[in-house]
Amino acid sequence: MTTLYLGPDELSRTIRRLGHEIVENNHGTEGLVLVGLLSRGYPLARRLGAAIREFEGVEIPVGALDIGLYRDDVTRRGAPPPVRPSDIPGSIDGKTIVLVDDVLFTGRSIRAALDALLDFGRPARVRLAVMVDRGHRELPIRPDFVGKNIPTALVQKVQVRLAEVDGEDGVYVYGEEATHA
Amino acid sequence: MLDVRTQAAPIGAPVPTEWTRKDLLDTDTLSADEIALILDTAEGMREVRSRPVAKVATLRGVTVVTLFYEQSTRTRASFEVAAKALGADVVNLTASGSSVEKGESLIDTVRTLEAIGADLLVMRHGKSGAPYLAARNTTAGVINGGDGTHAHPTQALLDLFTMRCHVGDLAGKKVVIVGDVLHSRVARSNLWSLLASGADVTLCGPATLVPRSLHGAAAEEGRCTVSTDFDAALEGADVVMALRMQKERQEKGLIPSLREYIAGYQLNARRLALARPGALVMHPGPMNEGIEISPEVAHGLTSVIEEQVANGVAVRMAILYLMATARHA
Numbered sequence: 164m165t166t167l168y169l170g171p172d173e174l175s176r177t178i179r180r181l182g183h184e185i186v187e188n189n190h191g192t193e194g195l196v197l198v199g200l201l202s203r204g205y206p207l208a209r210r211l212g213a214a215i216r217e218f219e220g221v222e223i224p225v226g227a228l229d230i231g232l233y234r235d236d237v238t239r240r241g242a243p244p245p246v247r248p249s250d251i252p253g254s255i256d257g258k259t260i261v262l263v264d265d266v267l268f269t270g271r272s273i274r275a276a277l278d279a280l281l282d283f284g285r286p287a288r289v290r291l292a293v294m295v296d297r298g299h300r301e302l303p304i305r306p307d308f309v310g311k312n313i314p315t316a317l318v319q320k321v322q323v324r325l326a327e328v329d330g331e332d333g334v335y336v337y338g339e340e341a342t343h344a
Numbered sequence: 345m346l347d348v349r350t351q352a353a354p355i356g357a358p359v360p361t362e363w364t365r366k367d368l369l370d371t372d373t374l375s376a377d378e379i380a381l382i383l384d385t386a387e388g389m390r391e392v393r394s395r396p397v398a399k400v401a402t403l404r405g406v407t408v409v410t411l412f413y414e415q416s417t418r419t420r421a422s423f424e425v426a427a428k429a430l431g432a433d434v435v436n437l438t439a440s441g442s443s444v445e446k447g448e449s450l451i452d453t454v455r456t457l458e459a460i461g462a463d464l465l466v467m468r469h470g471k472s473g474a475p476y477l478a479a480r481n482t483t484a485g486v487i488n489g490g491d492g493t494h495a496h497p498t499q500a501l502l503d504l505f506t507m508r509c510h511v512g513d514l515a516g517k518k519v520v521i522v523g524d525v526l527h528s529r530v531a532r533s534n535l536w537s538l539l540a541s542g543a544d545v546t547l548c549g550p551a552t553l554v555p556r557s558l559h560g561a562a563a564e565e566g567r568c569t570v571s572t573d574f575d576a577a578l579e580g581a582d583v584v585m586a587l588r589m590q591k592e593r594q595e596k597g598l599i600p601s602l603r604e605y606i607a608g609y610q611l612n613a614r615r616l617a618l619a620r621p622g623a624l625v626m627h628p629g630p631m632n633e634g635i636e637i638s639p640e641v642a643h644g645l646t647s648v649i650e651e652q653v654a655n656g657v658a659v660r661m662a663i664l665y666l667m668a669t670a671r672h673a
Contacts, residue, residue: 247384283396
């Protein structure tokens, strides 16, 4: 079973709303840097940057972060995660970093992202923005900005599809909900 | 700006190819996809090397042993730096000063190292095929760091990576390798990985030092050519790689004299002008400047010889990472 949770229009509306929340929380755009996790967090971060430019008229630096080398399951999982270059714009020392990812699930990717990010410097603060929070955290990590909360069963799959990567926009949930939930 | 689509496989998407080999002994059996996987991974490793703190902890708890029966500067140092940059522990062994001097056999040495806890074994040996024997007798992954006149896969892969950085897709590109091809493990391993990547390869040198048997390798397409006329071979070349000329070759009577060799096969400015404008100049090192390559070309504008060495660390990091994390077939 496949359920469409957000269509293309709702997705872009949600991105604009997240952009407003990020700027509001930061009291402006001063020192703000958006860092998207590869692969789908990065295009989301770029869209957030574009939305903020639209309503604030300010260009926010946008970076890409690869967490392949920082995962805690590198030598345990099946195939090793791919390793790609990160692209962090300038120094992050003293900046307010907003990590951007598509789906927040166990929290392990974000734990890895924090380790990866801190190898580039010492930001003043790190925030977390996600398009979907599906629950089931395994680590004490919580998001600061959430596009949509989607309660899920563990067996379900959540996918944020983005035109840049997948050729179309949309948030989908696959699989049956747990009946006893 | 990064283009996500040109990156390696996005997380969640099926990885096009997975590394499943226990050992890396030569490039001859690698598929184009496996080669691409190594080079794509090396792009990420190069970014790690460019950071202020160029080190990660990914291979914490992995032990890499370098076992060198032949002398080496760059390969051994490069592997050691690569392993340490990934957080692995490194033990360096050379034949002199180890039990090898007491007559311990290769198989016993390898089994001892496995018992000590070596996960990966980087091995250089003067005898062609020695790493294959080692690989059959240990569960540790064996990486060939150069065996006799046979193979030097990590050098070939770092050469390929360097070419790809400058020339892009190698399909249809012309690479000329000049010098003592017959005794060159670098040339041989380069040939296989270049052909797999779609390049056309010309092997060039005095008739006594280029094996005719390689003429027409990748035969159906005839993408490997053997030539004794360096000037003619250079026409349309995108990359020119000069090989080290070892003095012993002259003593064995394979070349009439070094002066004669220089006259016919030195890569110099006049000859480089015969290649495609901007053609890359490469050399696996160590160089004999003034013999196989002239100093002005070795340090010229299109020379990437030092870059080869720097890229060697990134490519070896990629290989160590893939091999240490592989799920064996």
